[in-house]
Amino acid sequence: EWRNFLARIGWDENTPDSAIWDSPNETLELRFWASYRGQTLARTVRGMMYYRKALMLQTYLERTTPEDLEAAVSSNDATETQGFELSPEARAQADLKFTYVVTCQIYGKQKEEQKPEAADIALLMQRNEALRVAFIDFVETSKDGKAHTEFYSKLVKADINGQDKEIYSIKLPGNPKLGEGKPENQNHAIIFTRGNAVQTIDMNQDNYFEEALKMRNLLEEFGSDHGIRPPTILGVREHVFTGSVSSLASFMSNQEGSFVTMGQRVLANPLKIRMHYGHPDVFDRVFHITRGGISKASCVINISEDIFAGFNSTLRQGNITHHEYIQVGKGRDVGLNQIALFEGKVAGGNGEQVLSRDVYRLGQLLDFFRMMSFYYTTVGYYFCTMLTVLTVYAFLYGRAYLALSGVGEAIEERAQILQNTALSAALNTQFLFQIGIFTAVPMILGFILEQGFLKAIVSFVTMQFQLCTIFFTFSLGTRTHYFGRTILHGGAGYKATGRGFVVRHIKFAENYRLYSRSHFVKGFEVVLLLIVYLAYGYNDGGAIGYILLSISSWFMALSWLFAPYLFNPSGFEWQKVVEDFKDWTNWLLYRGGIGVKGEESWEAWWDEELIHIRTLGGRIAETILSLRFFIFQYGIVYKLHLQGSDTSLTVYGLSWIVLAVLIILFKVFTFSQKISVNFQLLLRFIQGLSFLLAIAGLAVAVALTDLSIPDIFACILAFIAAAWKPIVRKVGLWKSIRSLARLYDAGMGMLIFIPVAFSSWFPFVSTFQTRLMFNQAFSRGLEISLILAGNNPNTEL
Numbered sequence: 001e002w003r004n005f006l007a008r009i010g011w012d013e014n015t016p017d018s019a020i021w022d023s024p025n026e027t028l029e030l031r032f033w034a035s036y037r038g039q040t041l042a043r044t045v046r047g048m049m050y051y052r053k054a055l056m057l058q059t060y061l062e063r064t065t066p067e068d069l070e071a072a073v074s075s076n077d078a079t080e081t082q083g084f085e086l087s088p089e090a091r092a093q094a095d096l097k098f099t100y101v102v103t104c105q106i107y108g109k110q111k112e113e114q115k116p117e118a119a120d121i122a123l124l125m126q127r128n129e130a131l132r133v134a135f136i137d138f139v140e141t142s143k144d145g146k147a148h149t150e151f152y153s154k155l156v157k158a159d160i161n162g163q164d165k166e167i168y169s170i171k172l173p174g175n176p177k178l179g180e181g182k183p184e185n186q187n188h189a190i191i192f193t194r195g196n197a198v199q200t201i202d203m204n205q206d207n208y209f210e211e212a213l214k215m216r217n218l219l220e221e222f223g224s225d226h227g228i229r230p231p232t233i234l235g236v237r238e239h240v241f242t243g244s245v246s247s248l249a250s251f252m253s254n255q256e257g258s259f260v261t262m263g264q265r266v267l268a269n270p271l272k273i274r275m276h277y278g279h280p281d282v283f284d285r286v287f288h289i290t291r292g293g294i295s296k297a298s299c300v301i302n303i304s305e306d307i308f309a310g311f312n313s314t315l316r317q318g319n320i321t322h323h324e325y326i327q328v329g330k331g332r333d334v335g336l337n338q339i340a341l342f343e344g345k346v347a348g349g350n351g352e353q354v355l356s357r358d359v360y361r362l363g364q365l366l367d368f369f370r371m372m373s374f375y376y377t378t379v380g381y382y383f384c385t386m387l388t389v390l391t392v393y394a395f396l397y398g399r400a401y402l403a404l405s406g407v408g409e410a411i412e413e414r415a416q417i418l419q420n421t422a423l424s425a426a427l428n429t430q431f432l433f434q435i436g437i438f439t440a441v442p443m444i445l446g447f448i449l450e451q452g453f454l455k456a457i458v459s460f461v462t463m464q465f466q467l468c469t470i471f472f473t474f475s476l477g478t479r480t481h482y483f484g485r486t487i488l489h490g491g492a493g494y495k496a497t498g499r500g501f502v503v504r505h506i507k508f509a510e511n512y513r514l515y516s517r518s519h520f521v522k523g524f525e526v527v528l529l530l531i532v533y534l535a536y537g538y539n540d541g542g543a544i545g546y547i548l549l550s551i552s553s554w555f556m557a558l559s560w561l562f563a564p565y566l567f568n569p570s571g572f573e574w575q576k577v578v579e580d581f582k583d584w585t586n587w588l589l590y591r592g593g594i595g596v597k598g599e600e601s602w603e604a605w606w607d608e609e610l611i612h613i614r615t616l617g618g619r620i621a622e623t624i625l626s627l628r629f630f631i632f633q634y635g636i637v638y639k640l641h642l643q644g645s646d647t648s649l650t651v652y653g654l655s656w657i658v659l660a661v662l663i664i665l666f667k668v669f670t671f672s673q674k675i676s677v678n679f680q681l682l683l684r685f686i687q688g689l690s691f692l693l694a695i696a697g698l699a700v701a702v703a704l705t706d707l708s709i710p711d712i713f714a715c716i717l718a719f720i721a722a723a724w725k726p727i728v729r730k731v732g733l734w735k736s737i738r739s740l741a742r743l744y745d746a747g748m749g750m751l752i753f754i755p756v757a758f759s760s761w762f763p764f765v766s767t768f769q770t771r772l773m774f775n776q777a778f779s780r781g782l783e784i785s786l787i788l789a790g791n792n793p794n795t796e797l
Helices: 002-008 017-021 024-035 041-061 066-070 088-097 107-112 116-127 181-192 215-223 247-268 285-289 305-315 336-354 357-365 368-377 379-405 407-418 421-427 437-451 453-465 468-489 508-536 542-566 574-589 602-609 616-637 649-669 680-704 709-722 734-760 763-773 776-789
Strands: 100-103 131-143 146-158 164-172 197-199 233-240 282-284 320-330
Touching: 002 024, 017 024, 024 041, 041 088, 041 100, 041 116, 041 215, 100 181, 107 116, 107 131, 116 131, 116 146, 131 164, 131 181, 146 181, 164 181, 181 305, 197 285, 215 233, 215 282, 215 320, 233 247, 233 305, 247 320, 247 336, 247 437, 247 453, 247 468, 247 763, 282 285, 285 305, 305 320, 305 357, 336 357, 336 379, 336 468, 336 508, 336 542, 357 368, 368 379, 379 407, 379 468, 379 508, 379 542, 379 616, 437 453, 453 468, 468 508, 468 542, 468 616, 508 542, 508 574, 508 602, 508 734, 542 734, 574 602, 574 734, 602 734, 734 763
Parallel strands: 100 131, 233 320
Antiparallel strands: 131 146, 146 164, 197 282, 233 282
C-alpha cells in the first residue's frame, strides 16, 4: 500500500521518508492516507460522500429523454460516464437530494482556541461541498450588569474562499447538554436535516461506492408492503472492516458480523422484534421528529441511546425491518481494553434498561412470543449471563461447604455402603462447560451459512488456536460484572474507548486498574474455593476425579486472571516487563492528594473504585454479599490439627482473637512516619520487638501444641478472604482498612506478575504471542523493531 501511495503522488519508491515532510501537499496527502486506514472522521466523510457521487452518476446516466431515444442515440453515448462529476445538472440534482450533517458540539470552541482539529474539520468542508457541520456556540453577554451566557445551535458550510459560512443560527433557551453527550449531540442537529429519510452514522463507519448506488432502492422500501404497518426504520447490515488487524479484532469482527447479518435478519423476520442497535439504520424522519426524535438523552438511564430509538418506534406502532442487499462499513474495537470498555458500557446500559419505563411498557404490551424474543435479545441475554457465573459460584461454594463440613465425605461413605450409585454420581457431577464458549455458537452458524460447512470448521479451529475460548470466557466476566454492578448500585456511565491503533503495549498497572475489581478479585475467589476443595474435599476418584470436576472452573479463573496480559502486545518482552514493574510499584506506593488522578496514585484509584457505593442500601448490600468470605474462616478453623475434635464456638472465638492480634501487629508496622517523626527510635524498637515476639510465639505454639505448619498456611488461607471487606469509614479505622487494601492489591498484583515475568525469561514465549495475536505483517514489524532496539526499551510500540 505504501508503494501504491508513492506512485499516486508521483514519488519514487527509493525516496527517503523525510522528503515527504518537506512538501506540504504531500504531507497533507499522507495524513489523509493514514486517516483512511483508521477509524477517523475523514474516512467516514469520504464514505458518506459516495452517496452524492452515486446520485450524480445516476442522474448523468438518466439524463437521456424519450426524445433522445427516438433520435437513435447510440448506446455508447447513452452510457458514457466521463465527466459526470462536472455536469451542472447532476450536481444540482444531487444537492437537492443529499446533505451530510456532521454534528460536532465543540467545533466552535475548538475554532476559537485555534486547535488543529478545527482546521481539519474546515479542510473537510472545503473538500466536500455537500458537507455541513452543526455545533453549539457560546456567546457571553451582559444583562443588568451581570455576565450571561447565550447558547446557539449553528450550521455552517465552506464558502468559495474556504471560510465558514453560517447557514442557520438558532437561539436555545439554555445549555442543551443536560443528559448524555452523544444523544444530545444528535438532538440539537436533527433540525438541520431535511427530506423524508435520515441515515444515522457513527464516526467509526465507512461506505463503498457500489453500495451507495443501492440507496434509492432501499428508500423505496418505505413504500413497500412489510406487514400491517409501513416501515419506520430500515435496518442495514454492516461490514466490519477491522477483522484483519489482530486475533482479538477477528473475534469481535466475526461475533459482530453474525449479529448484524444473520441475527438481525431473524429478529426482523419472523420474530418482528428487531430494534435499533446502532447506526447505520435509515429512519423515517417525519415519523420520528413528530414522536420525540431519534435519541432519548436522559442522564444515565439512556446510556445506550441507540436501542431506545427502537423502543420508541415500536411503542408508537412503528415497524422496523432489515435489508441484506445493502451494507455500510463499520469499525470495531481491536484491543482488549477497548473491547472491555465497550462491553462494559453495553452491559451497564442493559442494566439501566431494566429500570426504564420503555422496557416495562414493552413487556406489558407485547404478545407472549414477541415478549420472549425481546427478552432474549436485550436484557435477558445479560441476565442469563450473570446467572451463569452465579451458578459457578453456587457450585463451588456448595463444594466448599461439603468439604469443610464433612457432609460430602459422610454422604459418599453412605452411598458406598448402600451401593447407591445414583447418589454418588450426583455428588460427582462434572461442571465441564462454561457458557463462555457457547456465546460463539451464533458466530459458528454464521460461518456455516456464509462460507460453507468445511470452511466454517477450519475457521473455528483456527480461532481455537488463537485462544478465542479464553477471550469469550473473559468477556463473560466483563458483562457479568458491569451488568450486576449496575443492577445493584446503578450509575452506569459512558466509557470512551478511543478506537486508537492497537499495536501499543499496555502497562501492567493500567491493566490492573481496569480489571482488578471486574476480573482479578473474582478470579482469585474462584481459585481460593478450588484450593479449599482440593485441600479438604473428599473425592473418590482421586486426582483424575478432581481434575474432571474442576477443570472448567480453573480455566475460567485463569482466563480472568491472565487474559489481559496474554493479549497484550509485547506483553512477554523482558524489557517492557521490567519497565512495567517499576511503573506498577511507583503507582502503588505513591500517596494521593487533592487533584491526583487514579492513573497516578493507588489511593486515588481506590477511592474512585468505591464511588459507585453511594447509598446506605448499597453499602448494606455490599456488606451482606461480603459476609460469604467468613465461610472460609469458619470452616477452615475447625479443620486445624490444633483444635482436634473440638467443635465448640470457643474455637471460632479464639480465631477472632488471633485476627485482632494480627490487625494490631499490622497497625504497629504501618504506623504513619509523619506522626512518629519525634520518636522514630522508639517506634523502630517497638516494631522489632513485636516482630520477634510474634515469631517466638508462633515457634512455641508449633513446638508445644498440636499447631502444625500446614495449620499456619490454612490460617493464611482463612484470613485472606475475611480481612478487609467491612466498610467502616466513620469508625476511625479507615486508614488501617486502606493500608490493608493496599497490601491486598500488592499481593494480588505480585501473584499475577510473577508468572508473567517468569514467562518473559524465555524469548520464544514473546515470539509465540506475537504470531498468535497479529497478522503476518504486524508480527514481522514487531520482530524487526525488537532487533533494531537492541538493549534499549522500544517505547514507541
